[in-house]
Amino acid sequence: MLNAIEVVTTVVVGVMVGVEFSVAFFVNPILDRLPGDNGLHGRTHGARLLGAVMPFWYIASLVLVAVWAIAGRHHHDTGLVVTAAALLILSVIMSIVLLVPINNRGKTWTTENLPADWKQQMNRWDRFHYVRVAVIIAAFALLVAALT
Numbered sequence: 818m819l820n821a822i823e824v825v826t827t828v829v830v831g832v833m834v835g836v837e838f839s840v841a842f843f844v845n846p847i848l849d850r851l852p853g854d855n856g857l858h859g860r861t862h863g864a865r866l867l868g869a870v871m872p873f874w875y876i877a878s879l880v881l882v883a884v885w886a887i888a889g890r891h892h893h894d895t896g897l898v899v900t901a902a903a904l905l906i907l908s909v910i911m912s913i914v915l916l917v918p919i920n921n922r923g924k925t926w927t928t929e930n931l932p933a934d935w936k937q938q939m940n941r942w943d944r945f946h947y948v949r950v951a952v953i954i955a956a957f958a959l960l961v962a963a964l965t
Contacts, residue, residue, distance in 0.1 A: 825881065826881040829877060830878045830881070830905075830956065831957055833953065834953050837946070837953060841946050857926065879909065882960070898960065901955075901956040901963070908956070
């Protein structure tokens with residue numbers, strides 16, 4: 818049973834990391850280079866779509882890691898799993914405190930109601946997102962290390 822939990826957790830967290838990495842290093846840079854306000858439309862749609870899905874994915878990942886830590890509490894790799902859980906908690910806190918407020922504003926923007934500093938807000942979101950991606954990559958690496 819523990820093996821199934823480990824595999825499912827690693828896959829769920831790994832796919833989440835892949836999505837967030839892709840947003841940071843491929844999707845948003847592509848959107849930022851589109852002509853006119855097309856990038857803005859892409860970002861606002863992404864903010865609505867991923868803003869609806871990602872909270873559940875982050876929480877599900879954290880719950881799975883917690884289950885793994887509890888089920889495997891007598892194994893030598895539990896410290897790695899607990900540390901991964903702490904990093905995922907940090908990523909959730911970062912999301913709530915730093916990224917969600919910007920995302921909530923951004924998902925309502927149109928070309929008619931753009932604030933003057935919208936690009937600065939998007940750049941701030943991107944910088945916070947890079948840090949969050951680094952945190953969840955570290956959590957994922959710890960989970961993979963715990964498998965070996």
